[in-house]
Amino acid sequence: MPVFAPLLRRQAVYYDAATTMSEAVRTLMQRSAEAAREAVSESERETDAGFLWDFWYPAARSAELRGQLTKALLLEVPLVLGRTAEGKAFAMRDACPHRGIPLSYGRIEGHTVECSYHGWRFDACSGQCVEIPSLTSQDKLKVDRIFAGHYPCEERDGYIWVYMNAPGTRLPGRIPEAPALKVFSEKYKITHLSCELPSHIDHGIIGLMDPAHGPFVHQSWFWRKRASIHEKAKQFEPIPNGFRMSPHTPSANSAPYQLLSISWQRGTFPCPCSCFALSPKRSCARTNKP
Numbered sequence: 001m002p003v004f005a006p007l008l009r010r011q012a013v014y015y016d017a018a019t020t021m022s023e024a025v026r027t028l029m030q031r032s033a034e035a036a037r038e039a040v041s042e043s044e045r046e047t048d049a050g051f052l053w054d055f056w057y058p059a060a061r062s063a064e065l066r067g068q069l070t071k072a073l074l075l076e077v078p079l080v081l082g083r084t085a086e087g088k089a090f091a092m093r094d095a096c097p098h099r100g101i102p103l104s105y106g107r108i109e110g111h112t113v114e115c116s117y118h119g120w121r122f123d124a125c126s127g128q129c130v131e132i133p134s135l136t137s138q139d140k141l142k143v144d145r146i147f148a149g150h151y152p153c154e155e156r157d158g159y160i161w162v163y164m165n166a167p168g169t170r171l172p173g174r175i176p177e178a179p180a181l182k183v184f185s186e187k188y189k190i191t192h193l194s195c196e197l198p199s200h201i202d203h204g205i206i207g208l209m210d211p212a213h214g215p216f217v218h219q220s221w222f223w224r225k226r227a228s229i230h231e232k233a234k235q236f237e238p239i240p241n242g243f244r245m246s247p248h249t250p251s252a253n254s255a256p257y258q259l260l261s262i263s264w265q266r267g268t269f270p271c272p273c274s275c276f277a278l279s280p281k282r283s284c285a286r287t288n289k290p
Helices: 023-046 201-209 211-217 255-259
Strands: 055-061 070-074 077-083 089-093 107-109 112-114 121-123 129-131 153-156 159-164 236-239 242-248 265-270 274-278 283-287
Touching: 055 070, 055 077, 070 159, 077 159, 089 153, 089 159
Parallel strands: none
Antiparallel strands: 055 159, 070 077, 077 089, 107 112, 112 121, 121 129, 153 159, 236 242, 242 265, 265 274, 274 283
């Protein structure tokens, strides 16, 4: 039961038979579901890995959503991504609230996601249940009160962004817009490079602010050498949800900067997973999956 408990949302419904359940059975199941949710909420608080909730995260590249359901994992939460008939991206928790079967095993049809187990259908953009095929005309179950886990989803600059609110909490009345790439004009190209780093977000942020590791970690024949170590100071300033490295002149021992004729740099690091670097000639951005 603890494994499937996180999948319960708003109202737990375990119902396959064509006969109507008694009020006593419904009450008993509802109390069991509420107890399970409380137990899971307590467990999640105890096992929190220090994740930053209530932020936008990149879940996949836009090109990965080609008409079929796609799996993703953010902050240890399994997600299913897809597009509606109009091409709008959506994100749901990859679990049917009925029996916990991954919705990614099912299929997308128009605006609904269909579970492969009992055929329950959910609106892709809200998670609201719209159909339970096994119900009969005698059943009084209100289908529209059943919801699958659902997360706000936006598409920006070739990425699918998902807003991850903390488990057991409701979405705020107003959420910020998904991050957008800072560019100098509408004409730009995106190059995608991927690398998995077994590191916590805290260590990643410290690495961005730590200039002392550069001469040792980033050595090469065309970059920096141990003999080129010299004293240099960088200034940082706070910004909402992050910090900014003030404009500074690139190091004299950084050959690539000289080759590109870059005279100054400025880096902006809004948490939890973005990095923007600006220079007089080019701009780049990096998105980091947790």
